Amino acid sequence: MSNQVPIAEGLFTWPSKNPALLGSRCQDCGIATFPVSESCSACSGQNVVVEELPGHGTLWTWTIQQFMPKTPYKSGETPETFEPYGVGYVELPGGVRVEGRLTENDPAKLAIGMNMEVVFEPYRTEENGDEVISFFFRPAA
Amino acid sequence: MDVAIVGIGIHPFGRTPSRSGLQQGAFAARLALQDAGVEWKDIQFAFGGSASSGSADALVNELGLTGLPFINVANGCATGGSSLISAYNAIKSGEYDLGLVAGFDKHDRGAFNADPKELGLGEWYGEVGMMLTTQFFAMKIQKYMNDYNISENTLAKVAQKSFINGSRNPNAWRTEPIGVEEIANSMMVNNPLTKFMFCSPSEGGVALILSSADKAHTYTDTPVYLRGATMKSRRFGSFEVFAPSQALQQVDGPTVDASKAAFEMAGVGPRDIDVMQLQDTEVGAEIMHMAENGFCEHGEQEALIQSGETRIEGSMPINTDGGCIANGEPIGASGLRQVYENVLQLRGQAGDHQVPDDPKLAYTHVYGAPGISAVTILQR
8 A cells, every 4th residue: 555645744634533634723812724823813923722623614715727737736637637626715613714625626516605524635646656645625415 | 295207108018029028128118218308317216126027127237327226126916016106105205306117027928836935835735736826816706706796797898898998009918809708708717717807927018207296397297196105915814815724704905905095195085086997817806806996885896897887988997908908917017007007098198098088086906916905096
């Protein structure tokens, strides 16, 4: 079995039986942010604590990326194999709105307000065979 | 000390393979000097910006080594507006009374590829394909259409107007009108926005000569006064480009803040403005910026655009030179192009794209990554 590595350290718990996105919450003003930040951009304070963000939320807005982006895009795709992908903000209750790729790229199947859940899936394979894991939002029941 | 614009120059926007970005800037600067009837050696200071064509202060190699202080400005799509505000403040302070503002650029084809690191973001953000301004604009108008009932037909109508205005402006890049159906059916880029609804990176140069108001008539019979010039960055809670997350509680964006401050500074209101140039990176931006700048309530754009009020002959003419959509966006020059157009309008020299009935007050607005906005209010 190939080795699975997260796309960035500290973005989500990994490896974990129940992985979750990691945010930071200001202990002074209560504001949460993603990814983890050493300070609070709302009140400029530095009294922040890392916490796991909720795994379910609602789609706040979305689009479909129809053309293949230039560098720094790094998916392992070529112009021939590129598949359009969804991007959206998902509102996590009590937390923040997090921007992420969507597992769905059919505009007919996306609507503002629909339920979404975060999933962690292979994004690309490195030359050494490592599978790079990233987070995605998937339509949920 | 009040400040006046006494000279303007432009290098046509679009693609000019025979000239570098810097040469396009020098071309514009020479025209502006000529327009003000001054020589380069008379200029006491300069501010300028270019994102892709080297340092703006290299203009001195083209124009002459006079020893003047020339400060480079880099502020994304708001570079031109930021240069102008810097020059405005330099004259207002009383330190100088004649200066030049210049902006030029020459970009490669295709969407900009920004580097996450330069904006303090992790590399993962670019690797997964979210480092694109086009996605932000698409997601912002998608939400806005949902909240305020803006139709897809209205999106296409904005671009149709841009291309009509461009066809009336000899300095524009896109000079052929394009129909609503062709716009709507062109390649989808980021839903709901199609290819013809976006501006593209392009080339061009603009220069302005500013003087203290008390000396303005030495240089020109038609000075245009800067009544307001403001620049703001985003506050916590506004929805901005390149944001991996955003707050649940939203606040007004930098456009609203810069606009309010400019109106206050000028002592006028949105209803007093006769012609306006608003950042139109794509059609949705123009629609949303109408309300964010105070020219209508959220949602009123649907009726205003459908009834043609934003056309040159309408009650609130917007982007009368074709805007970014018909001119493309050479980053360093783009905000100054808006000011150039407004000076033409206020002088009554805009030719086929002239707004009727002698406009007296004009408004410019730029917006850029990662959430900055600059506004000017000009009066003849």
